[in-house]
Amino acid sequence: MRRIIPIVILLFIGFVYTFPFFQAGFFETHDGEWAIIRLAEMQRELRDFQIPARWSDYLNHGYGYPLFQFTYPLPFYLGALISLSNIGLTTTIKILFVASVFLSGVGMYFLGRKISSSFGGLLGTLFYIASPFRLTDLYVRGSLGESLSFAIFPWLFYVSYRYIERPDRKTFILGALLLGSLILTHNVSALLVFPFWIGFLYVVTLSLRKNKMMYTLKYFLPLIFLGVSVSAFFILPVLFEKKFVLLSQIPIADTARHFVAFADFLNSARGYNGIPSFQLGLAHLVAVSLLFISLFFTSWTKVKKYRIFVLYGLFSIAVMIFFSNSFSYFLWKYPPLSWVDFPWRFLTPLTFMISFLTIFLPIRTFTKILGTFLIVLAIFMTLPYVSVQNRINREDSYYQTNDATTTSADELMPIWVRQKPEKRYDEKVEVETGFATLSNTFFNSKQISFLVESQEQSVIKVNIIYFPGWEFTLNGVPVLPTLGNGDGLMRLTIPAGITKVDGVLGNTFIRMVSNFISLVGLGVIFFMAVSIFFIKKNHEKH
Template sequence: MKKIVPLLIILIVSYFFSKPFFNSGYFPTHDGEWAIVRLVEMQREIKNGQIPPRMSDYLNHGYGYPLFSYTYPFPYYLGMFFRLFKIGYTDTIKILFILSVFLSGIFMYLFAKKLSGIEAGVFSSILYITAPYRLVNLYIRGSLGESLSMVIFPLLLYISLFYIEKPNIKYSLLLSLTLAILILTHNVMALLFFPIFISFIIFFSNINLRKVNLFLLRNLLLSIILGLGLSAFFFIPAILEKQYILLSQVKLANLQDNFIHFKDFVALSWNWGSKPFFQLGWVHILALISSICVIVFVKKARSKGDLPVFLYLLMILSILILFTNNISAIFWKIPPLSWIDFPWRILAIISFFISLFSIFLVYDKFTRILGYFIVLLSLIVNINYVKPISYLSKPDEYYLTNDDTTTSMGELMPLWVKTPPQNRWTDKVQVESGSAKINNLIYNSKSITFNVLSDTDSIIRVNTIFFPGWHYTANGNNIDLNYSNPLGVVKLTLSKGDYIIKGVFQNTRVREWSNNISLVSIFIFLGLLGKFYLDNKFRFQHDEKNN
């Protein structure tokens, strides 16, 4: 019963802090409705046979958009699981946001509990659930990727603790899989969290083993390589093929405008504008100050040997906070940080670490009372931020017909598109010059087929923006493509005659190699998983015989 009560408390708190998602309808956020449109598009592309999905045909007013070539896909893969049960698109996205709260609370509890006991787990979990920036992601920004990445931070470090204790195949595979999921859930969060993950394992292996274990680090390197391999199909093309899109040349925002002033951390206003609410949470700051006081003034805290852990966490938190301020501007001009436009994204990781400091509030009766007081205060204060600006009542059909790009500035638009589409085309394929007839048109996001009966030399315009991977044939012969026009759409020059035109969206060499790396990694993962299962089965049978 004692084991169940803390989890029940966490589940109840999670419910109240995600309660608006249980109501009917939805509510406006910066990106929340786009998540629904993206889920719709993910299903379209999978139905079209795009595995993995990369190129949309429906979005961008029907002219096509390489959405999942660059946008983190895992939240929508997860969404497709719920779609198997005929759950609506809007409800599926709401479920994913709800899970982001419940699961992050549970994993934070397990992680902090392993570090410092049950009460530490409850304190850290509730502070993590009630962190103001999480509520910003839920009710202002509507960032599905960041919300779900907050589930993975404690999970990855929780598995890391087991791995440090026993660096076997089981925990190596779990590390690989969790790292891959983080990369696929939010690539920016993965980039920011990765060095922390490495430092955490090195630090805690040194604390637990009194030295850096080379065997452990070797296995860790192999786990990281496997994790990168599992996610290679996404992140390698996203990096190497970034050169084709607007994002390679245009920043989404001015870096200087998106640093956080230290005074913003304690601001009390709830801002629904274009720049999010940056408060760390004055209750969370109180928890941090209290933990510092406990370490300084409570002898038992230092005698338990927690001082090195405290100093490590304080160092990480301090570095993270400095990197949100323009003091660190020079570092944000160096790759890979230069790829990130919004330094305030670090607030997701800061929220994780500042919540974790409550593990130092469990040493005696006084510190426990202080911990319970801070947690209760956080519940009372931050429940006020669980408030959508309004509610929407839009059916799923609305999102099925939404053909926006789902990106803020059309930043994934190919560079050769000089005039982005503003309206949907009248005909998918049209005769731009000459005399010709088009019939038997069949198309989706992966292919297009149609017949052309051309009475004269003709130019046929296919209202699909060209993107590397599109190949066309006329009567089985490769045909040169012309896309040097303002819209960047494909134009085919045909002489007089009868043609069967086929266009197929194929893998580039980069995508093909990346897919193969992931495929090989999956086989290695499954092979090692099978080996672990057989080894355990053999060991169990051997123990049974001996008994």
């Protein structure tokens, strides 16, 4: 019964905080509908067997856009898998948002129960679900990637603790998959939480192991390497081919305007029409302050093993607050911080770390009592956040035929495009100069082919923005497309006669290498999983 009660509470609270998702239709947020459009694009690309998905042919008025080359893809791979049951685009995205809440709650419960106690796990879960910034992500920002990263954080920390406690192949595989999944789910959140996760690994090792250096070299480095390898197909092109898009030249926002003032942590507007709310929650901050004070006024002799975790959590929170505040402005000019668009992104790992600390409230009687009062207060204070601005009800066709880029400033536009497309073309291929007839045109997100009957040398304009990897042949002979007029579109010079034109979006060298690394990583995981299965079978026989 004692095990069932926390689960029942979690299910009930989870349902209360996700209730708007169970109602018909969707609702307006900053990015929520973009997620639906991106899912429609992912479906298109997977139907075309463009694996991994990189180039979105339909977006940008049909001229193409390297969306999943630079935008976290895992939520949309999962969405494409879920949507195979024909439940619709909007419903699929809603399922992912709801799952992010329940999975994060269960993960925090297991983490808290492992390190502290069952009640500590329950407190951490409730504080986590009732975090104001989490609710801002759900109902104001509509950030699918960040919402799902909230779900991965506690599981990554929990499995890491288990791995240090008792290293085996199973936890090694799970740890690597969780790290890789976090990078693929929201690479910015992964970047920001990574040093604090490394700190957590060190703290756990410090408390459980004697030979810390050998343990790090033998167990941690292979796990990190394998986790990064799984995500290499995405993260390496992001790093090495970012130079091809506007994001490498023009920042999305002025960093100086997106720091969080200390007062905003306690009270800031919900921000439906602009900058989101940065509230961390009064009850949450009081809980953290309570733990901080208890370090000085409480004897920790009987709970010595928890002290290092509380100190780690408090230090991490202080560092995250520093980097989200303008005091750290001088550091944001340098990598890796310069890779992050907004300093307030630190609120994502900060929200997790605050909730993580609350799992230690029950270790003393007075903090346990006050912690119980504070979580009740937190729930009552954040329930008003479970509301939506405007309800919308659109058919899937609306999202499947959207011509936008799904990025705020078209920052993934190739740098050679000086004149952005403003409307959809009439034909996918056109005769720009000369006399020619075009026929048998076929195209999808990764290839195009057509037949040209030309009376003289002609120039054919292909209404696809060039991106490295596009390769063309004329009657089987490789040719290089040319660009012109600042529109970034590809053009082919065709000789007189009948010419069969074939174009394919291939891989650059870095994409081939990154794909290979990911395949090797997944292969290692597969063979390790198979070995675990057969070892278990052999043990059962004997």
